[in-house]
Amino acid sequence: RLGAVNTVLFENGRLRGFNTDGYGIAKAIKEEFNFGFKDKRVLVLGAGGAGRAIAVQAALDGAKSVAIANRTASKITAIAAEIAGTDCLPVELTPAALAKVMPHVDLVINATSVGLKEGESLGLPAALFSPRLYVYDTIYRPAETALLKTAAAAGARTANGLSMLLHQGARSLELWPGCKAPLAVLRRALRAAVYGERQP
Numbered sequence: 001r002l003g004a005v006n007t008v009l010f011e012n013g014r015l016r017g018f019n020t021d022g023y024g025i026a027k028a029i030k031e032e033f034n035f036g037f038k039d040k041r042v043l044v045l046g047a048g049g050a051g052r053a054i055a056v057q058a059a060l061d062g063a064k065s066v067a068i069a070n071r072t073a074s075k076i077t078a079i080a081a082e083i084a085g086t087d088c089l090p091v092e093l094t095p096a097a098l099a100k101v102m103p104h105v106d107l108v109i110n111a112t113s114v115g116l117k118e119g120e121s122l123g124l125p126a127a128l129f130s131p132r133l134y135v136y137d138t139i140y141r142p143a144e145t146a147l148l149k150t151a152a153a154a155g156a157r158t159a160n161g162l163s164m165l166l167h168q169g170a171r172s173l174e175l176w177p178g179c180k181a182p183l184a185v186l187r188r189a190l191r192a193a194v195y196g197e198r199q200p
Contacts, residue, residue, distance in 0.1 A: 021049075031163050031167075038062040046070060115137060130155060135158045162190065
């Protein structure tokens with residue numbers, strides 16, 4: 001359903017493909033915000049590989065609606081076909097178009113690459129955000145993107161993509177050897193590798 005594979009398991013002489021993106025974002029949202037996609041109105045920014053995986057997972061988990069904002073409308077159409085049965089709204093990725101949608105969503109997830117470079121911004125004004133919104137950015141370096149800074153300044157609860165990366169990796173480890181991933185150990189190692197944090 002996600003249309004891509006990022007983990008391959010060799011099993012009885014055969015190859016089995018898995019995708020841990022959907023699992024990773026679902027676990028991350030639960031960890032960061034203490035809720036799942038079920039009955040939530042979700043806005044996904046970006047319709048590339050990550051955006052597709054997030055939109056499909058949200059639909060599979062029972063999201064009330066999934067709005068997808070992208071500059072290329074054809075990519076949204078392809079995802080909408082995958083999540084038929086879930087209320088799917090295509091949105092142009094501009095502040096004006098998003099201003100009409102944001103008051104009607106609960107959770108905003110950035111799945112674009114905008115923000116990876118220092119100073120990059122989607123150009124979304126603080127007026128689009130409010131304290132009732134939850135905003136997740138799949139980017140984890142820098143730790144706080146321009147999107148997260150703007151959303152947090154408006155009172156929204158925010159989180160970056162490190163938790164998604166953690167749970168994606170943990171799921172892959174569990175698929176390969178078939179044992180429980182040591183999340184606390186992985187989390188410390190990940191924070192040390194990405195942010196240089198050292199903990200005992």
